[in-house]
Amino acid sequence: MTDAVPLGDVALVAAYRRGDERAATEIVRRHAPGLARYLYGMGAGPSDVDDLLQDTFFKAFRALDTWRGQESLRGWLCTIGANLVRDGYRRSKGRTVVSIEDRDLPDRSDPFEETAALETESRLGAGLAGLPRLQREVFLLRAQQGCEYEEIARALGTTPGAARVHYHHAVKRLKELVT
Amino acid sequence: MTICERMSDRMPSVAAGQAAWTAEEWGHLDACLDCRAEWTVVRTVGEVGTHAAPRTAPEVLAANVLARVREAEHADRRRATTRWALRWGGLAAAAALMLAVLFRGPTSAGPEAVTDPGARAPTEVAFLLPLPELDDAESDELQAVLDGLEAPLGESSTLDGLLGEDVTQQDLERALRAWEG
Numbered sequence: 001m002t003d004a005v006p007l008g009d010v011a012l013v014a015a016y017r018r019g020d021e022r023a024a025t026e027i028v029r030r031h032a033p034g035l036a037r038y039l040y041g042m043g044a045g046p047s048d049v050d051d052l053l054q055d056t057f058f059k060a061f062r063a064l065d066t067w068r069g070q071e072s073l074r075g076w077l078c079t080i081g082a083n084l085v086r087d088g089y090r091r092s093k094g095r096t097v098v099s100i101e102d103r104d105l106p107d108r109s110d111p112f113e114e115t116a117a118l119e120t121e122s123r124l125g126a127g128l129a130g131l132p133r134l135q136r137e138v139f140l141l142r143a144q145q146g147c148e149y150e151e152i153a154r155a156l157g158t159t160p161g162a163a164r165v166h167y168h169h170a171v172k173r174l175k176e177l178v179t
Numbered sequence: 180m181t182i183c184e185r186m187s188d189r190m191p192s193v194a195a196g197q198a199a200w201t202a203e204e205w206g207h208l209d210a211c212l213d214c215r216a217e218w219t220v221v222r223t224v225g226e227v228g229t230h231a232a233p234r235t236a237p238e239v240l241a242a243n244v245l246a247r248v249r250e251a252e253h254a255d256r257r258r259a260t261t262r263w264a265l266r267w268g269g270l271a272a273a274a275a276l277m278l279a280v281l282f283r284g285p286t287s288a289g290p291e292a293v294t295d296p297g298a299r300a301p302t303e304v305a306f307l308l309p310l311p312e313l314d315d316a317e318s319d320e321l322q323a324v325l326d327g328l329e330a331p332l333g334e335s336s337t338l339d340g341l342l343g344e345d346v347t348q349q350d351l352e353r354a355l356r357a358w359e360g
Binding site: 025037039041049058120142174175 | 226245247
């Protein structure tokens with residue numbers, strides 16, 4: 001479903017393939033923030049996010065000829081990033097994955113609100129880390145990246161129906177943590 | 180589709196700021212505990228990582244990535260050249276070896292083909308020599324020639340029987356000088 005692919009990404013990739021390096025900078029500028037959030041949600045430590053971003057874009061630009069625009073560039077980048085997080089986790093046998101409780105969290109002006117929010121984030125972070133891999137990836141792509149089910153299905157090699165089921169399972173489990 | 184299902188579908192885009200709740204939906208969120216819980220989950224997870232923004236500026240990040248890509252492409256080309264050289268060098272060596280084997284000649288074909296002309300019997304050599312002057316010789320003349328060939332050198336000469344015993348060394352030298360003119 002190419003309608004879901006922003007025309008801008010297709011045009012930028014085509015420009016990069018023709019040798020326009022400014023297009024590469026624009027791709028990075030457009031997708032780095034969302035990809036960083038996704039990598040963080042996948043369990044990457046804040047200090048690892050920049051390295052993972054660089055590795056993700058490096059792999060993506062090396063394999064850009066294989067991206068045909070049938071899936072969103074954002075979903076494709078997230079899949080590459082998720083694989084890198086998993087590879088890093090396997091290599092370190094899980095030692096370096098930092099739970100959300102240990103990370104820097106945003107400051108809030110109201111101390112009570114801040115405490116409550118921190119608590120919710122901690123619980124959700126722990127819950128997210130405890131989800132099965134596919135549920136976590138589907139949930140993050142949907143809730144955080146705003147991907148459609150068709151897009152998620154193409155990125156993760158599943159069906160839109162299965163992606164929807166994974167999402168709802170994940171939501172159900174996470175909802176239990178905040179009620 | 181119930182309002183709960185519709186709101187569930189819209190939550191990611193509202194959390195991302197790409198859409199907004201209607202008044203009816205806000206009212207529903209106040210009343211429905213299940214939707215409120217889901218909204219908390221989606222909104223919170225959407226916010227998780229907002230502070231995990233890249234520390235490196237996009238221009239620098241892109242420049243680093245492109246430098247690595249160029250380096251990797253250069254390494255790919257080097258590897259491809261080495262592979263090409265090894266492949267074609269190997270093929271050339273194999274071809275040269277094959278040509279050497281093919282054009283070594285019949286002496287290298289096998290142990291049976293190895294021959295030494297010097298090892299041939301003297302009679303074989305004699306039969307190979309063209310001697311048309313013997314074609315019309317009588318049996319006793321041929322026998323005399325054969326006897327002369329088989330006799331050890333120095334003992335006798337094939338000319339002895341033909342010239343007789345009264346021919347002296349001086350006669351022979353005179354005859355030779357006459358032939359030479």
